[in-house]
Amino acid sequence: MNEKILIIDDSELVLAMAKDALDQAGYQVLTATNGIEANRFIFSKDRPDLIIMDIMMPMLDGNKKAKLLKENEVSRDIPILLLSSKSEAEMRELVEEAKANGYILKPFTPAQIVQAVREVLAR
Numbered sequence: 001m002n003e004k005i006l007i008i009d010d011s012e013l014v015l016a017m018a019k020d021a022l023d024q025a026g027y028q029v030l031t032a033t034n035g036i037e038a039n040r041f042i043f044s045k046d047r048p049d050l051i052i053m054d055i056m057m058p059m060l061d062g063n064k065k066a067k068l069l070k071e072n073e074v075s076r077d078i079p080i081l082l083l084s085s086k087s088e089a090e091m092r093e094l095v096e097e098a099k100a101n102g103y104i105l106k107p108f109t110p111a112q113i114v115q116a117v118r119e120v121l122a123r
Helices: 010-022 035-042 062-071 088-098 109-123
Strands: 003-010 026-032 050-054 080-084 102-105
Touching: 003 035, 010 026, 010 035, 010 109, 026 035, 026 062, 035 050, 035 062, 035 102, 050 062, 050 109, 062 088, 080 088, 080 109, 102 109
Parallel strands: 003 026, 003 050, 050 080, 080 102
Antiparallel strands: none
């Protein structure tokens, strides 16, 4: 398998939890603490197969970042899962707006994040 997953979140704890869960599921995991730092992975020859991105981040929020990625020729085909503690209704709206591929609600369990990743990569 060995798909590359990029996790972008300004919380070290969330990054560690998500990385551990996905590492154990056999994915190759990259992490970034903001959308700008993430660009070095997204726009490299070593592009991730999926991006998990927190919505509430300093500098550039995840929703705006997702929209920008979906508008860019290089990154438009990379699936994006938005990550947030907002309500399900708000998340559905944001996913629609950003043209993301789904969402994960915080707090999440290791099983939930692995399941969400598998579902999106299977599509």
